Amino acid sequence: MRVGVVTTGAANLASVRAALLRAGAEPVLVESGSALQGIDRLVLPGVGAFGPAMAGLRERGLDAGLRAHIDAERPLLAICLGLQLLFEGSDESPGVRGLGVFPGRAQLFPTSVAVPQMGWNRVIAPGSAHMRDGWAYFANSFRVACGGPRSGAGASDRAKDASSTCAERTELDACDSRKWTSAATSDHGGPFLAAVERGPLLACQFHPELSGAWGAALIARWLSC
Amino acid sequence: MIPCLDVRDGRVVKGVQFQNLRDAGDPVQLARAYEEQGADELVILDVSATPEGRGHAVDTVSAVRSVLSIPLTVGGGVRTEADARRLLDAGADKVAVNSAAVRDPTLLTRLAERFGRQCVVLSLDAARTDHGWQPVVRSGVERVPQDAIAWAVEATERGAGEILLTSWDRDGTRSGYDLPLLTAVSDAVRVPVIASGGADSADHLIAALRAGASAVLAASIFHDDDTTVAALKDALAAAGLETRR
Numbered sequence: 001m002r003v004g005v006v007t008t009g010a011a012n013l014a015s016v017r018a019a020l021l022r023a024g025a026e027p028v029l030v031e032s033g034s035a036l037q038g039i040d041r042l043v044l045p046g047v048g049a050f051g052p053a054m055a056g057l058r059e060r061g062l063d064a065g066l067r068a069h070i071d072a073e074r075p076l077l078a079i080c081l082g083l084q085l086l087f088e089g090s091d092e093s094p095g096v097r098g099l100g101v102f103p104g105r106a107q108l109f110p111t112s113v114a115v116p117q118m119g120w121n122r123v124i125a126p127g128s129a130h131m132r133d134g135w136a137y138f139a140n141s142f143r144v145a146c147g148g149p150r151s152g153a154g155a156s157d158r159a160k161d162a163s164s165t166c167a168e169r170t171e172l173d174a175c176d177s178r179k180w181t182s183a184a185t186s187d188h189g190g191p192f193l194a195a196v197e198r199g200p201l202l203a204c205q206f207h208p209e210l211s212g213a214w215g216a217a218l219i220a221r222w223l224s225c
Numbered sequence: 226m227i228p229c230l231d232v233r234d235g236r237v238v239k240g241v242q243f244q245n246l247r248d249a250g251d252p253v254q255l256a257r258a259y260e261e262q263g264a265d266e267l268v269i270l271d272v273s274a275t276p277e278g279r280g281h282a283v284d285t286v287s288a289v290r291s292v293l294s295i296p297l298t299v300g301g302g303v304r305t306e307a308d309a310r311r312l313l314d315a316g317a318d319k320v321a322v323n324s325a326a327v328r329d330p331t332l333l334t335r336l337a338e339r340f341g342r343q344c345v346v347l348s349l350d351a352a353r354t355d356h357g358w359q360p361v362v363r364s365g366v367e368r369v370p371q372d373a374i375a376w377a378v379e380a381t382e383r384g385a386g387e388i389l390l391t392s393w394d395r396d397g398t399r400s401g402y403d404l405p406l407l408t409a410v411s412d413a414v415r416v417p418v419i420a421s422g423g424a425d426s427a428d429h430l431i432a433a434l435r436a437g438a439s440a441v442l443a444a445s446i447f448h449d450d451d452t453t454v455a456a457l458k459d460a461l462a463a464a465g466l467e468t469r470r
Contacts, residue, residue, distance in 0.1 A: 012340065014316040015297075018290050048341050116343050116386050118417045119439060120265055120469045135469040137265075137296055139318075139343035139386075210296045210318060212260065 001223065004030040004039035006066070008056025016045045016079065019209035023219050033061030040074055041223070042066075046081025050106070050142070051093030053081055063099060070101055075200035077222050080140060083196070083203035092142050102179050102196060102203075106142040113189035116141040123194045123206065125184035130221045131195055134214040136186070136206035143192040143205055146185060200225050226430070226454055226461075227419060227442040228259045229268040232301075235281040238272065239397070239448055246272070249448040256289045259447065262454035263470060267293060268321070268389070268442060270348075271301030272364065283315045290316025298389070300348045309336055313344065321348040321389055324362035327369055327376070330383050337384025347385035349377055351406055352393040358406055361393045373406075374413050381414045388418045389442065395423030399445060402429055404436040411437030427452075427460030434466055 003025045005013055013029075020027040020043070027043075030036060044066065046053055057063040070076055084090050087098050090106035098105070109115045117138045125131035184195040186205075195204045202222050208215035230237045230252050237255055238246040249255075256267055269289065271282040279302050286299050299312045300321025309320045320340075326332050326347060336345045350365065351358040351373040358373035369376075377388055390410050392403035402420045411418040417439035424430060424443035433441050446452055455470075462468040 012313045012318070012344065014287075014290055014314060015318055018316060019294060021291070022294065114415055114417055114439070116416070118343060118387050139296075141342070207296075210294065212295050216294050 001025045001041065002028050002039065003223070004028050004036065004042045006030045006042060006044045006057075006062060008053055008060065008062070013045060015207070015209045016043060019216065019219055022216065023223055025223055030062070031060060033065035036062075036065040036069065039069075042069055042074070042076045044076060044078040044082035044085065046079060046083075046085060048081065049092055050081065050084060050090040050098070051096045053085060054093070054096050054098065057085070066099060067101070070099075070201060073199055073201075075222065075225060076202070077208075077219070078201075078203035079209070080205060080207060083193070083205050084142060084144070086196075086203050087144055090142055101201075104144050106144050108142055109192075110189040117143075117188045120211075121186045121188060121194075121206070123184050123186050125195065126182070128182045128184055128195070128197060130197055130202050130218060130225065131182075131184045132214070132218070135211070136194065136204070136208070136215065137210040137212075138186070138188075138206045140205060143188070146183070146191055146193050226264060226458060227266045227268055227440050228255070228264050228447045228454065229270060229421070229442050229444040230255060231270050231272045231444060232282060232285050233271070233273045234278045235285055237448065239445055252285050253288050253292055255448070257292045259454055260293055260295055263458050264295060264454045265440065265469060266296040266298065268298045268300070269317075270321070271299070273302070283311055286312055286315040286317055298346055300346065300389070305332075306335055306339055309340065309344075313340065319344050319346050319387065321346040323348040323350065326380065326385075327360055327362050327371075330379060333380055333383040333385050335384075337386070342384055342386035345385050346387045346389050347377065347380040348389045348391070349373060349380070349410075350391045350393045350396075351403075351410075353403070353406075357409070365393060374409050377410045378413050381416050385416065387416050388414060389421055390418050390438075392422035396421070397445065398423055399425035401425065402433040402436070402438075402441075404432055407433055407436040407438050411439075427457050427464075430457060431461060431464045431466065434461070 017027045084106040086101040180196040186194040237249040239249045296318045298319040299317040304325040350361040360369040419440045420433035420438035421442040430441045
């Protein structure tokens, strides 16, 4: 199966390509909007800074192409900065607009924790089609903060707690019904979005390609959706 | 928990304080085995003495990447952005710089701007002095008249996103990590610090994590089949440390 891997020239794609090959897919580099023709399934890896990455997408006509791909509900796997690009913006590059698929923006981790977050962290993924609870590998300084993990019992208590403790947080429940069908969370100085998904769109703040057997299984599930 | 492969001319080698290197196996086989045992990351340090050997390193990285689905850090002989680019293109997720960063600290900044801080690891080999520690470069040949803790802080300000901290005194001795060194560096910086040099037992790993290390690196104990990553992780979990398994 051919899988387009979006590149803006800056990102390091070797690990993503190797993971796709191990999963039996055929990675194809996508460097321009026109190269999206005939590509049904896309990976948006992101390494580097928010502003230059958005500029790279625009220069290559990939921003509109990505939006069209998402609007057509074709499969997309966004990784790390790739997740952040789907939101409205990032404090990393103030004034630069993201793709705006999801409401909210990425902000720096609080000063109480190590930045960048480099390492394995627990992921809680209630009600996800693709995700399972487990450990994922993260390498990020910015993240989209959120309320705590959703759960059946006590969810309303948690929502109340989240909204009262931190006004800056994207309210998971409020956005949930409008924009995404499920979200996974992790904690590093407070809860943040580890992943969001909507049908065949899966956006991960962590690196599934570096998350061992758990990540490989996630990629395999996304490839079969 | 991070196994380290010292690679020369395409083969894994192991010595004491960078001397008397002996063969310890095939990097691809070892990488695959360590990931299956539960290793969290892998480090490859190229200890080749010649440019021809360095050429092999890129092939080794590429071969390991094709089987490895955990993060891979590669160091040894990284002097320029082009060196880093070659290793990243071959499949490294992070590059570790040591001597070249000491000689020209702006290298860290240039690498961070080009590839992101998360790609840049400061490899700091530190040797004890009467007053503290000083960096050691060129595989232990040269001591730098500078405070190792101050250098660690400067390196993170310049762009290092992680510090691989090796005790030159303990490396290969299996007498335990230099815990005061670990505490001094991890207290001084905000980035993750990986303990390296001297590991021989689960107790050593536990002590390092309690002393402030974010992760623990070892080589000899894994290569010599004395224990496995999985067995050591069991010991860490039994000691109450949160451990991915």
